[in-house]
Amino acid sequence: MIRSMMRLSVWGVRSRRQEIISELFSLGVLHLDEMEGGFRGDDGTLNELRLLRGRVLGLVEALGWDQWDGLKDSDVDQAVQLFSDLPPEEFVPEISKSLEKFSTRLTNLQEGLARDEDTAAKLKKSLDLLSRFSAFFQRWSDSSRESFITLWWISPEKIAPFLAAVQNDLLSRGREDFGGIDHHFVPGREGPGILSLRVPQALASGISAIAVREKALPWRLPECCDQEAPAASIPSLKAFVDELEIHIHSIKSDLSENSEEWGPRLAGLFLFLDEKTEQAAVEARIETSDNFFVLSGWIPRDFLLATEDTLKTKFGKDILMKCRLPGKDEWKDVPTSLKNRPVFAPFEIFLKLLRPPSYTGFDPTTAVAVFFPFFSGIMIGDIGYGIIIFLLSLGLKRAKRPVLRDVGSILLIVSLWSVLWGAVWGEFFGDIGHRLFHLRPLWLERSEGVLPVMIFTIALGAAHVVLGLLIGIWQGIKNRHAHVWIEKSGNLIILGSLFGFLFLLMSEFPRGLFSIPVSFLVIGLALLIAGGGIGGIIEALGSIGNIISYVRIAAIGLSSAILALVASKFLDVFGLSILGVFLALMIHLLNFILAVAGSGLHSARLHYVEFFGKFYSDGGKNYTPFQRRSGSSWKK
Structure with missing residues (x-):
């Protein structure tokens, strides 16, 4: 309320x-x-x-x-x-x-971590690159006194001219005895790669000039081991990386x-x-x-x-x-501000998706608490599924977050209605209850009595819509909004006259009695036009469509029952084999998810559209007292 x-x-x-x-x-x-x-x-x-x-x-x-x-x-x-x-x-x-001292210490730690991670990333990149040249380094490790190895950034198309220039320089220095130029190239992902080149010690002073001329740039080792030769720096780099990893782990801890x-x-x-x-x-x-x-x-x-x-x-x-x-x-x-009994309070979650009702309006929480689990239970309608939902609800009711506890409370009531309607339809994981325990329906089987179930759900829809209209009439009278209660009354009278027509058509009453619903129909139309004009007539037609839409309760329940029967058929075909049991369990799992999700969504839709549309006034303001905010509510 x-x-x-x-x-x-x-x-x-x-x-x-x-x-x-x-x-x-x-x-x-x-x-x-x-x-x-x-x-x-x-x-x-x-x-x-x-x-x-x-x-x-x-x-x-x-x-x-x-x-x-x-x-x-x-x-x-x-x-x-x-x-x-x-x-x-x-x-x-x-x-x-x-805060100052803590802020300074935190900043130093984070800056140190960022610096070390950046350095470690660069060292790992260098180590990875050098490891790709390790075979080349080992091949010429014994000739390090008469030659040395250099690394260069260079484009692939510049390699041949660069090597030719180095070879010409060797010839001009009279080093025919040195032999061919040994090199190894590692291409980059895009653009230049790294060229490793072995040249004689005598060429150490001239190779830089050649590189500049051929647009090659020297590749340098990190500062920690820039005094070492590339081949000798790999162990040092590994040691530095290991040391940094330990330090980074310490800072993160x-x-x-x-x-x-x-x-x-x-x-x-x-x-x-x-x-x-x-x-x-x-x-x-x-x-x-x-x-x-x-x-x-x-x-x-x-x-x-x-x-x-x-x-x-x-x-x-x-x-x-x-x-x-x-x-x-x-x-x-x-x-x-809403205040409901503990058993109804979890259903206030449905109103949080809407603007709150106006102060002079009506709180539909109690009605939702009665009809939502009732409709969902009809659609699920299986004792076995109801037991599983019951166990899930007990787990959710222990959750820390209030919204999950509310969902658990709602599912608890849904599970009880599911078990009850499962007994009415005679379903326990489809027809397994009938096969194992000779379970019989208290009323009828949904898969065989489609028409009675559809008539029953339409009757439920009529009762639900009529309740919404009665609430709308009461609100109009309470708030002295004459046009509201007149229009709702006309709508209600028209629905009553139409049901009267149907009743007389299906019975053996004298035809002269048809004048009674006709008279009420005229009165209802007059009230509709007086209260809502032409829009009132459209509203009345919409109410008829609203009632018919409750057939979805029967349709979703029937689809769930048939899918459960399909799961049992796999056991008939494959027997109690691993494949048969696995397929049956998968179909039941799929059916369970569809039944719970479908029943919840469609039951909520029947309330938001068909029921609330008859009376709900969402012009209210949320009650936000001047108080401490808890949890993450400050983010709002």
Whole structure:
């Protein structure tokens, strides 16, 4: 149901403004009015808090910590205990000072890690390249005194001219005895590759000039071993890489420990600063005079007395409160807060996909809690599948995330209806129950009694749509919207007259009785046109289509039953072989997934379109009390 809300105005002594706002924040029940205008009372503290909050969030993200859903209130309370007693003028500087040392250490660690990883990547690349020349190096390892090996960046098309120039230089120096030029080329992925060249020691001074002329660039070893020859540098490079890997692992371990230790602390500090920022924003916006301030908002009626008692006890004569019911002209501004019994509350999740109902509207949570699992159970309609859903729901109800616990509660009720309707249809993993336990349907088998099932689902649809129209009529009367209840009444009367026609056609009543539904049809049309004009007639035709669309309940259930029978047929064909059992299990798994997903989606669709369309007014505002945000809700 929609909670009754009260308008609460609070006047307080200006000197205790911060304390009163902080207490209202701790109580977390007052939905403050949207405040227009700038931050009239801001002395710069608000901007400082925002900057500090952003800095803390930056540190949290730099740590790579993202366990907001697991954050405990104790983590926030720890920050409150450390910093809440600081004088206002020391609050921001003291926290900034506390963060500075940690921020510097974290920055040094991360910069060192980035530097080492970059160096290690370069060394590995060099090592990989040199290893591709290792056979070439080993072949000429014994001739290192009379020759040396150089490495060059060069384009493939420049290799031949470069080698020819080197050979000519050798001939000009009278080194015919040296023999041919030995080389090995490793092509690059794109563009230049690396050329390894063995030349005599006498050519050491001239080869650089040749390389410049032929547009070749020297390939140099990393700084750690640039004094060694390429062939001799491979062991040194391996040693440096191993040393860097150990150091990188050490830094990562240090960062991981910092993340585990400081992540929750900084996240708690962030939420604490977020609270202080929210309070400072409210403090800067509220109306103030020389001696007092005033703020107003909406509070659920069931929280009002406890809130007044708490504030009066703590602030005594320094605070004055006034409450009243909302006026008719304020209904559009009143936030909507839902309160349902624990068994129905999980079904509020369906309304979170829509804008909340208006304050004067109707909360359909109870109706959804009754009909959604009922429709889903009819579509699934299998005792075996119901048992599996029941076990899944028990697991989800133990989950940490509230939304998963809500889904678990919904599936629990769906599972019970699935088992019940499985007994009605006589299905336990298809016809396995009949084969093993001689299970008989309490009513009929879906695969054989298609027409009765279709008639039954249409009757369900008619009842569901009529309920929606009755709720719409009640809303129109309650809110004094004459055109609404007149149109809904006309729609309801037309549906009743059409069902009357069908009843008389299928019975043996005298034909003169047809005048009764005709009369009601005329009355319904008159009300439709009076309440909604031509659009009302279209709405009535739409209601007929809405009722017919409930046939999908029978269709989806029938497809599920047939697919389960197909799974059993594989056992008939292949027997209790590995292949037969495997195929049967796969078909049942597919059918189970389709049954659960299909029943949920189509049951939800019947509510959103066919049912809600008859009464739901989504013009409400979410009830967002002035309070601490938990988990990852700050991201919203």
